[in-house]
Amino acid sequence: MTHAEARALFPVLDRYAYLNAGTLGPLARTTLEAMEERARYDQEQGRGGKAWFESMLELRVRVRQKVADLIGATPETLALTSSTTDGCNIVVAGLGLQPGDEVVTTNSEHPGLLLPLAVSGATVRVADVANRPAAEAPERIASMVGPKTRLLALSHVLWTTGQVMPVQELKRETGLPVLVDGAQSVGAIPVEVGEVDYYTVSGQKWLCGPEPLGALYIRDPDSLRIAFPAYWAQASIEPDGTFIPRENAGRFDTGWIATHMLAGWEAALDLRPDWCFERAAEVTEHCRRALAESYEVIGEPGQGTLASFVPAGDPAETAAQLYARGVVVRDLPGTGWVRASCGWWTNEDDVERLVGGVNR
Numbered sequence: 488m489t490h491a492e493a494r495a496l497f498p499v500l501d502r503y504a505y506l507n508a509g510t511l512g513p514l515a516r517t518t519l520e521a522m523e524e525r526a527r528y529d530q531e532q533g534r535g536g537k538a539w540f541e542s543m544l545e546l547r548v549r550v551r552q553k554v555a556d557l558i559g560a561t562p563e564t565l566a567l568t569s570s571t572t573d574g575c576n577i578v579v580a581g582l583g584l585q586p587g588d589e590v591v592t593t594n595s596e597h598p599g600l601l602l603p604l605a606v607s608g609a610t611v612r613v614a615d616v617a618n619r620p621a622a623e624a625p626e627r628i629a630s631m632v633g634p635k636t637r638l639l640a641l642s643h644v645l646w647t648t649g650q651v652m653p654v655q656e657l658k659r660e661t662g663l664p665v666l667v668d669g670a671q672s673v674g675a676i677p678v679e680v681g682e683v684d685y686y687t688v689s690g691q692k693w694l695c696g697p698e699p700l701g702a703l704y705i706r707d708p709d710s711l712r713i714a715f716p717a718y719w720a721q722a723s724i725e726p727d728g729t730f731i732p733r734e735n736a737g738r739f740d741t742g743w744i745a746t747h748m749l750a751g752w753e754a755a756l757d758l759r760p761d762w763c764f765e766r767a768a769e770v771t772e773h774c775r776r777a778l779a780e781s782y783e784v785i786g787e788p789g790q791g792t793l794a795s796f797v798p799a800g801d802p803a804e805t806a807a808q809l810y811a812r813g814v815v816v817r818d819l820p821g822t823g824w825v826r827a828s829c830g831w832w833t834n835e836d837d838v839e840r841l842v843g844g845v846n847r
């Protein structure tokens with residue numbers, strides 16, 4: 488697939504310089520068609536009968552396998568969820584943290600992780616990594632670890648600056664359980680779950696699936712308590728509600744996921760070209776350089792696929808004006824920044840429209 492062919496997959500690119508995959512990725516024509524086709528099939532089958540039921544289960548098997556392949560995991564270690572936030576809640580609640588326990592995180596996390604931590608009962612210790620050199624992050628985070636630390640919980644790629652965090656290094660150096668928020672990494676940069684314990688996936692961002700979709704990697708499913716049991720995700724259930732969990736991470740699957748959403752996600756997972764990461768990295772650097780000619784660009788080059796910058800005017804107004812000019816980006820409340828997300832579908836013309844649109 489050439490780059491021009493890749494772009495032609497996404498109808499939104501005919502109208503917009505679409506630079507917001509950090510929130511929601513663009514939907515491909517084939518993804519939309521797969522969703523429509525599955526919704527039609529569901530209606531034709533009456534959402535009932537053995538064939539329909541089995542086709543739904545097979546779809547779940549295929550999606551689980553494809554997401555697992557993407558992050559170097561096995562399907563047995565992957566739960567299907569509706570979001571990264573779901574994954575963070577499942578892990579944090581499942582660990583049964585108590586007052587007196589400590590969790591170490593950073594001051595650049597998204598509420599999808601912060602909220603589960605806030606209700607965990609543990610004391611949250613926050614490492615200052617915002618606007619600091621990327622090379623200082625390991626030391627800054629490690630320095631917050633103490634004898635009461637039960638969990639390290641942080642993003643692989645910070646949603647504010649795109650900075651890549653040293654999650655594998657932190658796991659190796661501390662030996663602590665590590666929960667990685669993968670919302671801005673999976674689909675944007677190469678990811679291997681490696682040695683970390685928990686790794687979340689958002690389906691609707693860099694993987695270009697419909698929303699809301701997600702997954703959660705759990706290295707050792709037996710070691711985590713099931714805090715939010717879905718009735719059909721267990722091996723067997725007694726009349727009094729006691730249950731025997733499935734043997735693998737499927738026991739952490741959240742509630743029902745609409746089949747047409749899963750069909751759309753499968754189609755989106757199938758269309759990713761081999762060159763996706765290389766291209767996304769290149770165009771991100773191009774975007775950062777182009778913005779830097781007129782604006783302060785936040786963070787360091789060579790990180791994730793986000794380019795945040797300080798606009799001349801109010802960031803929310805700038806984002807709204809850009810939208811009116813056909814450029815989709817977002818502001819980051821509380822920072823004074825606007826964030827552009829560059830994917831493998833992004834081209835130089837999108838970047839020019841962004842820079843031209845802000846300059847006007």
Ligand SMILES: Cc1ncc(COP(=O)(O)O)c(C=O)c1O
Nearest residue numbers: 570571572597599646668670689
């Ligand atoms: C770093 C990060 N974590 C979590 C989330 C929430 O993702 P989800 O909607 O899949 O829960 C986001 C969404 O923008 C994010 O950027």
